[in-house]
Amino acid sequence: MASNNDAACVLPADQVRRAIKRIAHEILENVAGGGREPFVLMGLARGGVWIAEALRDELGNIDGTARVECGSLDVSMYRDDLALRPTLPASVSHVPCSLDGVEVVLTDDVLYTGRTVRAALDALIEYGRPRAVRLAVLVDRGHRELPIRPDFVGKNLPTNALDQVSATPEGVFVSTGSRA
């Protein structure tokens, strides 16, 4: 993850909040029953967990009767690049309810190659058969390696492959790094 010191801020904190709020509205418009039917936000550990929680809070502000649950998913045991990069489990997966028949919105901070999302889809079906799975990300930085696209995006951000992007509640930062 990029350190915030030598990194350029491309989305300040207030715009991060606004993006989360907009995604929350879009989710409510798009999920089945407009929030009258239960649905689940699943944050991908670790970077997507705060986004799922922020979206849940925002959804509560918009519509206090929306039937939304919030959980987290660790995908490290489903990755296809285990030997290629250091992979350690982040936090133990927390699935708040059965996923059978409910709509699930996966959330992550930065969408890049798509491999994390691929692993997340495999991990998710261990807990049931959702009626649909959507994807919400704060930043889409491009460079996809798999046929995966997000349903809800906070910001599309063109990047170079070697850039480091970090998306936090304090803002989105890019550092033009070279890999060691």
Next chain:
Amino acid sequence: MKHLISLDDLDAAGIAGLLSTADHMVEVLGRPQPKVPALRTKTVCSLFFEDSTRTRLSFETAAKRLSAETLTFTASSSSVNKGESLRDTVDTLAAMGVDVFVVRHKTAGLPLSITRWCDARVVNAGDGAHQHPTQGLLDAFTLSRALGRGNDLSGIRVAMVGDIRHSRVARSTVRALHVLGASVTLVAPASLLPAAFVGAPTVPAGWPVEVSHNLDDLIGDIDVLYLLRMQRERMDNAFISSPGEYSAHFGLTKARLARMKKGSVLMHPGPMNHGIEVAVDLDTLADHGVTNLITRQVTNGIAVRMSVLFTLFGAGSEAIDGQ
């Protein structure tokens, strides 16, 4: 972490990391389908030159839960009986594409030798009286989770009782418990302490423990009673005068059980010699407020071994590598 030979090779962060990863494996094992695809391209071969029930099956179950292929080598039904050397056996199996050897042998240091003979990763499943690292990890995991303590056992008092001399479990478990902050007292007759203790004025280097010869001095104060198995198959000398006398001095008797603190726990690495280490009905422990963790040790063994196998491949990271 490329191999797991001894817990002495891991620092505190490395041990804590393996225990935290085991928390994930507990979650996996609690699912309707307790299996993840993490090691689906790997082959794990258990290479056991000594008898074992729980360790071998526990490792093989762990490998299967991670979707690895498993191979089982048992010396008694192999070409070892035709005179094949150990080195040739390892070379042959390595040539079949084994990624991990899980090794148990009566000779201390053999798992380390295998790391030099081939490219496969090696996990020590018990070598002589040297180390049994996954037992140490599963003991630390079971105890800390049962007490709700995370990776911190500071202030916990443990009495480890019995045949320390022949015990690789003692060496690994003492290390793991010590690293998490527990204080361990070894309780044994002098004949069952390692040779380095005999006649030494202080506790030998490398043993972060106190020593006692009298279990009754401690039994009322400890949080954990860890009983070791009397390893009768290794006792070529007269280490104890009789099983009955051993039991009277060092076994868990009714009188000692009655003195144990409420909320304390009993642990044993198995297999147990009923009537020697434990001379009470285990079902009566609860009546005295003592929790029996022995079954949980076995259950957690799978999660901890999954954590070790996963970490061999998952973490190319220095964070978990004390070496």
